[in-house]
Amino acid sequence: MLKPHHREAHHSLIYQPLHEQLAAAGIRLQVRHKRVKNINFRLKPNLLAVSAPSKLSSQKVAAAITQRLEWVLTQHPKIVAAHHSRDQYQRSETVRLWGKEQSITMEEAQRLEWYRQELSQVMPSLFAKWQPIVGQWASEQRIKKMSTRWGSCNVKARRVWLSVYLPAFPIDCTEYVIVHELCHLHHANHSPDFWQAVAKVMPDYRYWHDMLAGKATASQRPANID
Numbered sequence: 001m002l003k004p005h006h007r008e009a010h011h012s013l014i015y016q017p018l019h020e021q022l023a024a025a026g027i028r029l030q031v032r033h034k035r036v037k038n039i040n041f042r043l044k045p046n047l048l049a050v051s052a053p054s055k056l057s058s059q060k061v062a063a064a065i066t067q068r069l070e071w072v073l074t075q076h077p078k079i080v081a082a083h084h085s086r087d088q089y090q091r092s093e094t095v096r097l098w099g100k101e102q103s104i105t106m107e108e109a110q111r112l113e114w115y116r117q118e119l120s121q122v123m124p125s126l127f128a129k130w131q132p133i134v135g136q137w138a139s140e141q142r143i144k145k146m147s148t149r150w151g152s153c154n155v156k157a158r159r160v161w162l163s164v165y166l167p168a169f170p171i172d173c174t175e176y177v178i179v180h181e182l183c184h185l186h187h188a189n190h191s192p193d194f195w196q197a198v199a200k201v202m203p204d205y206r207y208w209h210d211m212l213a214g215k216a217t218a219s220q221r222p223a224n225i226d
């Protein structure tokens, strides 16, 4: 119901002290007189919904709420906490590391922190491996929380950024992105010459490229390799 019940408005003065006590605990009080036999209490995060028989006087309803007040104030923090942890559980998902499913679930922030650590551990050796093969050197390598790209290259500054989401995939995908970005130092575009340079040093690049593109979902991971 969008509009408050007319009786609720009429008797608001009787409930005023209760409204104030509950508001102090972050709880909104909603009283509705309905065709019910008994007074029903429903406690939700930040809401105490009370339905009372239509014929019951507001004084009696207010007295019943007052009797329950201590219970409400003790239970409310628990209900809020349970609601929060359920939300967080639903938001967490099974984590993949370097393409392998791990037997743990994590929240996004935790997962990204882990990915950042893993990626920063392998990055130096991967760049050391591929730079001489590609024949280009990056002056700076960084991990970024990029949600629309797997990697990027600032050609002028010779700065290569990798997406923190990469460790979800086999490490070959990260190697491909490094090769891709380093090849942009040869060709700052996606011309046939550029792709030829990529294929020359990584003949199976297409497989890893497609894996990154195919598994990407708009909400979770970047879809583009820049």
Ligand SMILES: [Zn+2]
Binding pocket: 180, 184, 189, 190, 225, 226
């Ligand atoms: Zn590119």
